[in-house]
Amino acid sequence: MLKVEKVYKSFGGILALNGVSFSVESNTITGLIGPNGSGKSTLFNIISGFYSKDKGEIYFNGKKIVGLESHKIAMLGIGRTFQISEVPEKMTVLENLLLAPKRQIGEGIFNVFLYPLKIKQENEQHLKKAYEILELVQLYNLRNEYAGNLSGGQKKLLSLGRILMSEPMLILLDEPTAGVNPILIKDLIIAIKNLRDKKGDTILLVEHNMKVISEICDKVIVLDFGKKIAEGRPEEIQKNENVLEAYLSGSSKSDVIHEDS
């Protein structure tokens, strides 16, 4: 579904991505790991159109998407969360979710006056779906709270919920379990797996929590200093010497093994 080909990106002299290539197959969960600064976020930002690339190509379902604006890429079916949750603080949890569906009739300024009934209907449909999702991420009780009042972990859940509302084909999750309490992580894992199995979605996630990675990923890609140093099933990766080397010599050792967050 997604094919990244020899992507390069540098920021003011620092090479963040040094010719990264990999592909993500449909209906799989792929993990993207690597020590801090290895280029994972940069890659996400390039795929979703928030950064521009220097060199390389990215194909989404065979179509070149590099150079498209971020909102167009989102409309093509790529949804993403942000590492630091982007949550409009002055909108309620429910409003956040209702914001998410694409191509709402009520977003057109003339439509608002021409088709009030249709808009109301659409809104009701979305509300129903929102309630379901809220149950799933256990935020139902907070549905009328301002998003700004949520804890860090709750904001992450809200971001995930929002993505679900917008029904993307490829979901880019940026550290979905960071700051979330362990009990909830179990539910999150189930939810993400369901996305693949029941809805046929494809997921690419950046994670530091190796337990999560090994539990849900079909394939893992490892980056270090902007280059891909390993690719394979989670079990293979954990034994891979290059990977261990990268984590130990690079940044925080705490990334490496069995993080109980």
Next chain:
Amino acid sequence: MTVTQVVINSIVRASELTLLSLGLTIVYDILKFANFAHTEFAVVGVYLALFLNVTLGLHIILAAIIASFVTGGFSILIDRAVFKKMRSSSGIIIMVTSLGLAIALRNTIRAIWGADAQNYAVPLQTPIITEYFRITPLQIWIIVIGLSAMFAFHLLLHHTKLGKAMRATSDNPELAQASGIATEKIITRVWFIAITFASIGGILIGLETYILPYMGFAIIVPVFCATIMGGIGNPYGAMIGALVLGFAENFGLYINFEKIINLGGILNFSKELFIPTGYKPAISFIILILVLLIRPRGILGKKKEG
């Protein structure tokens, strides 16, 4: 009017603008907001000097110095009373606040001194007249003071502890705070220097033209323009911006566009085609818009990461 005269006018104007834009750029850089009250502070200094000079009879130089320092101190008080409470607010909120402050300051002055134009009590200037230009001693002084201020600023930035701290805070605020550079103290000193310089600039303008309560507003866009054009946070940029703007305003009115259009052979105007003097204020507005659209970081500004 000869080219030499236009050049002189440009340099004089640039000198005045430099004093004002230097202050604006350092405050904008350290506090991260566009201070719409900046030129109003300068006007406070102008009127204080007027009071000292005309009402109390002090010599203009003494009046100017005292007034500028007092106004610098005044700005510290205002910072404590108003802006300090907003250190973590968004730029727009502080900007709107500074707008309210500007309105309050400007109209307080107007209420006290009235809306009529006034002048400092200085002896009448005899201009030096040559075949190509005329220049008054005051204008020469303005250029000298402008240059001295630039030089003094340079010394401040590179040869004092404060200057070093200012540069550090400007480049990396979090690191500066973490490494113990007392940011609040720096902020206080930056205000003082910025507004003292700005007052001097305002007083010079008042000496050269006249003193009006709304003179701050008349200057604010050129000053913003010079600051942004040079790159926020870069005092050298502010100086360059002031220079460019000084020339642009004066040459903009001087150039006969008819000749340029005819050169291109496009049209054949038989009339002269100048930008009408009524549009002089618009020149800086238009340049500002162009700068912000084409190169928002300015000539010497830092690039933001993508």
Next chain:
Amino acid sequence: MGLINFLAYLAIMMGIYGILSLSLNLQYGFTGLANFGQVAFFCLGAYISTIIVLVFKMPFIFGLLGGMIVAGFFGYVISIITANLKEDYWAIVTLAAAEIVRIFFLNEDWVVGGGPYQGGSFGIGGIPQPLRSLFSAYTYPFFYLAIVLVCLLATYIVINTLTQSPFGKVIKSIREGDNLPLALGKDVKRFRMKVMAIGGSFGGLAGCLWAHYHGFVSPNQFLPLETFIIWAMVIVGGKANNKGAILGAVIIMIFYNSTRFLKDYIPIEEVTLASLRMVAIGVLIVVAMLFMKEGLIKEKKTIY
């Protein structure tokens, strides 16, 4: 002026400024667009409708529509030109743009072909009040007030409906940053353009209503000061609350006009009084931003 007549006049001004306040609130309160050039829409609406009625001799309603269209278009153009600017630069550019508009009308008297209408720094006089001949001098203000109130109501309904719709949700999300709405597939630039076009056209509406009541427009009436008075209304009344915007207009107008009578009781000159009024507005803005930046009526929380 008799007291009743004065009250009618005051109400008309409240209505006109209510429209301006609603328009600015849509831009700033709901979408986060800090428009420091709001007066440009006011000015364009006033001048364009005046020109349409005086020079092209068309009826009032065409002046109204023309003013709204031109002002709305100006808003649209500004938003395109400034699409990539960050917020404080955006604010500065709008201030500059409004001044350019004013300076244009200050210099260009050909707009009304000189002659009996003058123009330029003299302003344009002799703007006919619509349907004036049907009423006496005493009752006409009330008729005009009715027109203004209808326009105010229409403005409120349009803007309120928009802000409560999915469109409103999108612009509220834009208010706090572009990243999220972009990631959800919303074309942020186009939404901003629409907000500016709508805000602009209502600003133009207010300008037209103003010009045709006063009978006279001049560049001095459209100084940046006007923009900041409107800002005071939005801030004091309630940011992102449409009723608050109108309340803000009412309060500031009462304040602004009540001090007119002071000079009959206190020996202050007109100029000083005018200045003090402005000082109070400035202080009001500062105090409101420090202690009450949500305004009197806070943003309504949408609850399902």
